[in-house]
Amino acid sequence: xxxxxxxxxxxxxxxxxxxxxxxxxxxxxxxxxxxxxxxxxxxxxxxxxxxxxxxxxxxxxxxxxxxxxxxxxxxxxxxxxxxxxxxxxxxxxxxxxxxxxxxxxxxxxxxxxxxxxxxxxxxxxxxxxxxxxxxxxxxxxxxxxxxxxxxxxxxxxxxxxxxxxxxxxxxxxxxxxxxxxxxxxxxxxxxxxxxxxxxxxxxxxxxxxxxxxxxxxxxxxxxxxxxxxxxxxxxxxxxxxxxxxxxxxxxxxxxxxxxxxxxxxx
Numbered sequence: 001x002x003x004x005x006x007x008x009x010x011x012x013x014x015x016x017x018x019x020x021x022x023x024x025x026x027x028x029x030x031x032x033x034x035x036x037x038x039x040x041x042x043x044x045x046x047x048x049x050x051x052x053x054x055x056x057x058x059x060x061x062x063x064x065x066x067x068x069x070x071x072x073x074x075x076x077x078x079x080x081x082x083x084x085x086x087x088x089x090x091x092x093x094x095x096x097x098x099x100x101x102x103x104x105x106x107x108x109x110x111x112x113x114x115x116x117x118x119x120x121x122x123x124x125x126x127x128x129x130x131x132x133x134x135x136x137x138x139x140x141x142x143x144x145x146x147x148x149x150x151x152x153x154x155x156x157x158x159x160x161x162x163x164x165x166x167x168x169x170x171x172x173x174x175x176x177x178x179x180x181x182x183x184x185x186x187x188x189x190x191x192x193x194x195x196x197x198x199x200x201x202x203x204x205x206x207x208x209x210x211x212x213x214x215x216x217x218x219x220x221x222x223x224x225x226x227x228x229x230x231x232x233x234x235x236x237x238x239x240x241x242x243x244x245x246x247x248x249x250x251x252x253x254x255x256x257x258x259x260x261x262x263x264x265x266x
Contacts, residue, residue, distance in 0.1 A: 002065045013247075014174065020071055024059060028069035037174060038068045040114070044173045045070070047110045048151070054101075054169045075171075077164035084158060088210055095217035097168050098158060102188065103225040105170070106181035108151040116152050116179025117142060120239055123246035129253050130242060130260070137264055138242045145180065145235060152177050152184035157191045185222060186236035189215065190244060190259065194252050238263025 009025070010017035014033050020026040029038055038061055045058035059071035080094050124130075124138055153160075154175030162169045192215040241259035244252065 005064070012172075015069070020074075023074050024071050025074045026062065026064065026069050026071055028064060028067050031067055033068075035068055038070060041174045041176075042070050044110070044113070044176045045072075048105075048108075048170075048173060048176075051108050051110065053105060053108070054167060055173070056169065056171060075162045075164050075169060077162050077169075080158035080161040080163055080168065083163055084214070091210060091214045092217050094158065094161075095214045096221045098156075098161060098188075099218050099221035100225065101161065101168060101170060102153070102156050102184065103181075103222060105153055105156075106150050106184055106226065109149050110151055110178070113151070113176060113178035115147070116154070116177040116183055117145070117147050119177055120183075120243045123243045124239070127242055127245040128248060129245050129257055134257075134260060134264075135242070138239055138260060141235070141264065142239050145183075145239065146232070148180035148183075149178050150181050152179045152181065152187075154184065154187060155191075156184060156188045180232065180236070181226065182228065182232035183236045183240065185233050186240045189219065189233070190237065190240050192218065194241070194244065194255050194259070234263065234266055 005018050005028075008016040008018055014037070015027050015029045018026045018028060042058055042061055045055065048055050049057055056075055057073040059073075061068060061070055063069075080098065084091055084094055121139065121142060124135065124142070127135075130138070153170070153173070154177055155172060156170075160170065160172045162171055192211065195211075238260045241256045241263065245256050
């Protein structure tokens with residue numbers, strides 16, 4: 001017998017979020033997701049709470065209607081992205097908050113995480129829209145880049161920051177891994193720029209300008225908090241862009257390939 005669920009209150013590529021009992025929410029993974037993903041996210045979510053990162057408290061793993069999910073503390077608030085859409089004048093404050101939270105995360109070390117470089121290598125090898133020469137050059141670059149053991153969120157952007165009465169809270173720990181913080185910075189930088197590039201004329205000049213200012217402010221503040229003495233962030237960009245191609249988001253293809261080619265020329 002299936003458990004009745006309300007309409008999802010949030011949806012993503014790998015999961016849906018539903019209201020749950022006792023003031024909680026249920027992040028329910030889609031059937032095609034590997035069951036190990038649920039255990040991994042649950043373990044990471046407990047670890048980051050213990051490390052003092054502002055994030056929802058994770059509860060038990062449950063199975064509902066043949067799908068596995070994680071019960072989380074319910075947050076009252078809206079995402080940083082939603083707030084910026086409603087109040088564009090907040091972009092500078094939010095950009096600095098985004099940078100400060102990411103630096104806090106990127107200074108942590110949590111044993112037992114997947115390695116970022118290994119995950120990147122795996123997806124780059126199968127990513128579409130890379131010719132053999134470009135793929136080989138990206139893989140060669142990846143082998144030269146310095147690895148690390150710091151926590152990298154892997155999907156850190158304003159849509160994954162909730163603004164609550166307790167302050168800004170980070171969500172969605174499914175893509176967390178251990179690696180070089182500059183890979184995580186490059187990932188966020190890519191996410192903040194590839195959308196407008198991929199959308200082309202669908203994004204107005206005003207919106208494009210606002211997003212550029214947000215990215216500029218975020219980057220400047222991150223670099224103030226964690227100086228990049230060896231220009232590592234730019235070295236990681238073509239690798240991160242190549243890995244993003246594996247998500248097969250058609251409007252982004254041209255912009256991502258361009259990022260790869262430009263990055264390899266630097």
